[in-house]
Structures are given as C-alpha cells and as structure tokens.
Amino acid sequence: MENQKINFNNFKYSTNVSEKSLILLNFNLVEKEVSINVFSYFIYGFGFARCVSINKNINMFKLILYEKKRNLYIVGNTSSIVKECPWSWAGKCEWNSFYVVFYIPNNFVKNLENITIFNLYTSTKLDVTIKRTYNTKKNIDNLTICVPPLYWYNNFLQLFLFTEIWKLHGASHFIYYYYSVSENVMSLLKYYESKQIVTLIPYKSLPKSNLIDPNKSVYRYGHLTAINDCLQKRYSKYSTVIDVDEFLYYNETIFLNKENFYQYIEEIFKKNKKLSGILFSHHGLQIDTKNMKDDFEFLQKTYINYFKGPQKYIIKSNRIEIVDSHKPLKYMKYNIKTINFNDAFLLHLRANWAYKNNKIYHKINLISLNQTKLISDQFMYIKKILKFSKEFNFQTDALMIMNKCLSKWKMNGCKIPNDFCQKELLDVEKWIKSDDIYTPEHYLIL
Template sequence: MFPKVTLRFYVTVLCSGYFGILYVFHGHLQQEIQSDKADTAWVKWKNTIYKINYKNSYNFTRTKILSKIDDFTQEMRGPVAHQQSMLKDDVVITASHPSSDSTCYLPPNSVTRTFQFMEKGGIYIYSAYLDERLPDKRFIRVMTLMMSAQKSQKTVSFFCHFKENLEQHNASIYELCENHGKEYGGYMVSCVVPEHVTDICQISVSADIFSKDSSVKLESTRAITLDVTQINTKHAKYNYGVCVPPLFGKPRKEQLIEFIEMHKLLGVSHFIFYNFNIKDEISKKVLDYYSERKEATVVPWSLPSVMWGDQIWYHGQLSVHNDCMYRAMSMMKHLAIIDIDEFIVPHKENGTWTNSFDSLFKTSTNTCALSFDSAFFEPVISNKIASNLITMGSLTRSQQFSRVRTKVIVQPAKVFETGIHHVSKPLNEEMKVIKVNTSEAFMHHYRTCVPNYGMKCSNTVEDKTMLWHFKKLKDNVYNVLKEITIDSVEL
C-alpha cells in the first residue's frame, strides 16, 4: 500500500526539480561566457546610444558672451568617444581605449595644427589647451573661428567629450573682444575638466545648431578631435619673447633680420611667427634660418577659404594673438605681440627689456602687463646711417604720442584674453596693467603717421635713441646675411 501523498510532499518535489534545472542551465551559461572572453571585451566597449541634451545654447544674437567661463552646468552626458555618426536625434558613439601616457600632450612649439571644419554651422576648430592656472578648476580652452554673433541666424550649443571616462559635458563660449563686426570672428570654447578625468591628451568637441527664433534643433555636427597642449607656466624657459601675428605678402629680408636682431639686443630670447602666405622665398629662408637655430617657431596659419578677404578682421589677427599667448604660457615668462615695424624701446643708454622692465613687473604680484604708448617714426632708408636698416635711418618721430595705438608686454600666465592694443581680460579681477611713462620707454612705430584718433602728425622731433645699438645691430645683421648666403646690403 502506497503512502498518502501530501501537499507538502508535492511542493517539495516541484521545487527540487525547478532548482535542479536552473543549476544545470546556469552552469552551461557560465561555461559559454568564460569560453568567449573576446566577446565580453567587445560588449564592454560596444557602441552606446545616448540622447542629446540641449541646455546651455549659445545665442548668436547676443553681442557679448558671458565672460565667466566657469558659469555653466556640469552635467554627465553619457558615454562618449571621439568618433560620432548622426542618426536622427541620437548620436552613435564609437569608443576608443584611452592612453595613460602623460607625454602625449602636444608640445607648445608644435607647428602641426590646422583648422578643422565641423561640417555644419560655419564652425572651425583650431587648437586646444589644458588650463590649470586656477586653483579650484581645470579647463580645456579651444580656439575657434565661426560666424559672428551679429551675422548668424542660428544658435549653437557646444559639448566637450572626454575619452577616458566616455563622458560628454556642456561647454561655454566666449567671444573675443575685437571681431570688428566682420562675418567671421574669434571665439574661445571652454570646458571644465571633471576631477576624476586623468587622460586629457585629446579632447573632442561637437555642437548642436538651432534656429535663432525657436528651440528647434536644425542639425548636429560631427565631433572634432584635437590634440591638447598642457599649459605649464613653470616650464617657461625664456624671460622675454615676441609673437608676430599673421605675416603675409613679401616682407623685406633685411627688415625681418633687423626686427629679430634688434629685439635680441633688447633682450628677447625667442620669437613666434604665424606665417600667413608669405610669398617671398628669401623671407621664408630667413625664418627657416632662425627656426633651425631654435630662436624662432614658425607656425603655418592657413585660414579656411571662406574667410579670405574681408570676411574676417585682418587675417584672423585676434585669434592669432590669443592662440600665441596660450602657446607661449609654457615657453615665455613675458610676451609682446607686435608687428615687424614695431619696437618697444627703453629710453636709457644700453637699456634692455630685462634691465628696464623686470623691476616694473616685480612692483606687485598682481601686475599682469606693461602698457606702452607709441610714436610714429617716418620710415627712411638712408645711406648716411646704414643702408636698409630702418631703425638706424629713421630718426624723426611724431612729437605727440598715441595713447590709442598702444602695445603691451604681458605675463601670459596672468591673462585670460589679450587684445590687439590692450589686455582684454586678466585671469583674475585683481590683476592690473601698469602704464609705462614715455620718459622710460615707448613703442617706436616705423610707419607714416596716421592723423586719426586725435593724433597730430605735423609736429615732429629728432630721436636718436636707437643709435646706441648701431654698431652691434649692423654687425649682427651683416653676419646673418652672410651666413644664409644672401647678398648683403651695404652696412
């Protein structure tokens, strides 16, 4: 006689069978996963789809962008890497393995940068700098050219993508101060670097484009990847340096050599030239000579074709000023951004920038720049003084000083944005600019006097200050001409 089957017995049998089947199936599943580690790695780095968030749009109708670079939302954006393809309102991201090698930063003297077009919106990205000068935050500063606020019918939101943690963050945009109402202008895109992000050797930037009159998104750009230059002010080995904004056309070889050799006598150790379509082959040879001697860095500056002519102010001059300043932060303690007909000259015998200006910078730790008035020197090439040496032959200047056509020597580490004739924005509000008295030094501008901005050109005076340097300059220019096998002028 069989024992009576109770409900408890029935439930126990069913549960035992269920867990037995589950154990066998789970063990088989684990065996498959363990035997296919390659698939696991692929799953880990598989493409991720995320939704774009449209906060923090930049409105092109604003004439001035917020100057507080750190005033924007820090929001995690989901997994991101440096390659994107568009699929309606979604962005498909292909991840790449990050590099942990800190030596992968692009050196400040690199000459490999070029403009990259973001395909839509008239946006061109040039360079990226890791800015760690503020104690509480790190920033990526991206130099950008795009359609100016007054001309565009669109608004833009920018995003920065960090490789290591596959994250996207809102970016802020700052309009440079002297775009002069042209169709295209210079801008600086800034991103706060999250504290946990350690690999910043590359940064990717993308943008969403919106209609000016609505919040409707028109299009998304592809992400542009840039090699990052780390700003390290402690590594600045030159005391004084000079940057020359877009150099173009056919500058005279003697003028280039005189500019460099005269500034070397004044205490300048290194020069950065931005070469915008120099056509004279001998002038190129002069720049190559100084580049080979490590006395000059020659940066190609090739504007996008849509910006040639009157579409942008003076060949993108202001963007060059600021790219050069950020580049120079790791190279030079003090920097002047001047043209090749401009010389900031101490007016004391044997005066140099070092023995004249070092003490002025040290008057206060908050000094970020020295500002110099200018005087026009009527350019003369005279055989009575020295053939083709314009600083030696031009000894008559305007009696009146221009307080509009000023130039500055900055401490790059203490400046956020530089203008053409002034410091546009110090790094901190407490920073100040010292105005240098014309009895101590001023800028010699070797060009015909321009009677605007209240400038009176009729009254002139004789000024022989530069003759203090005559013999050394004459010999140095002659030696350079001889070394580079160019027929020398009569000196």
C-alpha cells in the same frame, strides 16, 4: 547642462563647412594663475564662426567636451573675441574670430585623453588631441614675441632688424605666423628657426565648401585668432603681440642700472605683484635713410615724431584670457598698469611716416653704438650664408601696392587682401604660401 537631455548617439562627425560651423585651429591645455599662487587649468580653442549665426542662436551654441575614460562631460563657453560681431566699420566681415574655453578640474589634468567635442548647434562631433602648453618641468621663456600673420611680405631688412633689436632687448623667443612671404624672407625665418629662437606657423586659408567660403568675409586673415592662439604656444613668463615695425623703448637716463628692456619690465612686475599686464603709449619713429649703409650707423639717427596711435602691451600670459592687438580684453583678478611716457613707450616705424621729413620731437638712442656694431656683423654673416644679394634698403614695393589696392576696401565691406591685391602682387616676388606647405595639422570643423 541645465537638465537638458541630449542623445549624443545622434551626432555625426563633421565634414564640410556650413554657415553654422565653428572652425578652430586646435585645442591647448594651459595653466592660469587665477589669483596669486592659485592655479587652475583650462582648454582653449581659437578659430572662426559666422557672426549672424552665432548671435541669433547664442543660447544654442554650446560645445561639450567628453572624456571617455572617466565618462566626463564638461560644458564650454563660446564667444566672439571682440563684443561687436560683425564690426560696425566692417559690416561684411561676417566671419570673425571666436574662442571656446573649458574649465578642467585639477584632478583630471594629468591623464586627459580620448577626447570628443560635441557641438549642440550643428549636431556634429569631432575626436581631438589636446596640446599641452603646460608641463610640470616649467621650461619658461623669459619674453615671447607674438607676430601677427605676415601676408605678401618681402621686407628682408625690416624683419632682420626687428628680430635682432628685440633679441638685444631681451626677447627669448619669436612666433611668426605667415600667410605669404618672399623666398628671401622665408630663408631668413628658417635661419632663425634653425637657431631655435623662432617658431614658424603656416597660417592657412580656412576650409570652404560648395555652399560657403569663409575666406571671402574674414578681416585681414583673422589676425585676432592668430595672436590669441600664439599666447597659448609657449610657457612664457611674459609675452607681447607686436608688429614687425614696432619696438618698445625705455628711458636709459632714468634706469641706468638696466641692461635691456626685459630687465626693465621684470622689475615692474616684481614690484607690482597684482599686475597682469602693462600698457605703453604709442609714438612714431623716424630714421635717417638718406645714407643707409650696412654698417647700420643710420640706427644712431633715430627720432620720435608726433604721430600717435593705439597702445601696445606686455602681459603675464598665465594671467590673461583674451587679447586684441592693442590691449588685454579679458583677464584674471589682476590689474593693468599704463606706463608713464617719461619712463617707456612704443616706437612705431610705420612706412608711411618713418622715412619722410616729418616734424620730429627729439633724438633717441634705440640701440647703443656697440649694439649697432653687433647688428652689422650679424647682418654680414647672415647675408653671406643665405647668399642675400638684394639692394641694402627697406623693401616696400609689395606694401605700397597693397596699400593702394586696399585703399577703398570699406566700399566692399571687408578687408580681404587676397580678393583685392593678389593679382597685382603675384609677380612682384617668388612667394612662399602657407597653403602650399604640408603640415600634419588641419583646421577642426564643428
């Protein structure tokens, strides 16, 4: 610790949030393949800190992990997830996503317990429990889908289609973070949770004090913290971070022997042993919604349009350290490959273009006719058991209200849906809010 003498007896247990605090979701012990067939262990914690405080005192902002049993001290590295903090285009988002990482020697991994974390910047300490994503049995998921936090979300049909189509594409598990969803959407999520293909994470408001409320200056509920935390949740072969209006598509005419998208990416990684991730170009998706019926045959009329945007990715989670929404930011000694558009790409069914008569490129088969029948049967079954009775359509009323009330957020300096939209949205649905859900876990304040 750079020959610095520290009296840890002077550290106090943290209680209230201050402008100097680091707020973390949890700590996860994970295994990383630092080079081919060489594995090391790390503890990651993702959360939030105030940009101004950290940037002005970056050399002071150190966390130290202490394991009492072996009198072990390990210094952690702390940083914002993205380099610019705050973002130049959101200057009043003073609280941003941060992370801390501790390297854990292999011989200390098995019996790591009685852990205390010390924050040298705030002179606070906290006793913590380390979660273990890594396990010796290696129960690996094939493909985990991480969904950024859902907020004021009520589009039952969209969520159903997203989950069912990705299941057909080979997804083995979904992790949904949510801040606020409608009762119908929660019923659907709970149904999938009961089938053990979905993990639900209530994404609660940050703790506040009389002096400061971080929620007033966090961009869009801090989605970067959620998605990076998600990638530590499961021991998964491959993972992606993707929104509920996005699908990845491969050219079936070229890859005739592939049963689904998972088989396609599996072959890519097998052929390229030094890959940590693959990137897909972005294209808009349109569907014919004029004659939507619950036979789902409208899914046979899907088209690429000319709307383009940022890429999305599939990664080997154990070769990646940090990601943002569109690309890996920090990874081990491996390569990133961009997939040729003729082979595969991202299809984005964004509401402001998906259902309009825009110029289209060509028709594609998002799913087969047989798969369409399977989805229709599944919808009728779920509709019956959940007693879902709303009109068969994409429900975009809450989204349209939110788009309108957030349209001038840059004038206020930070995109905070609660501050701008909560009043207009409260009576649209019966909302299930994460803050009202009891969980034994709480944010960690250091």
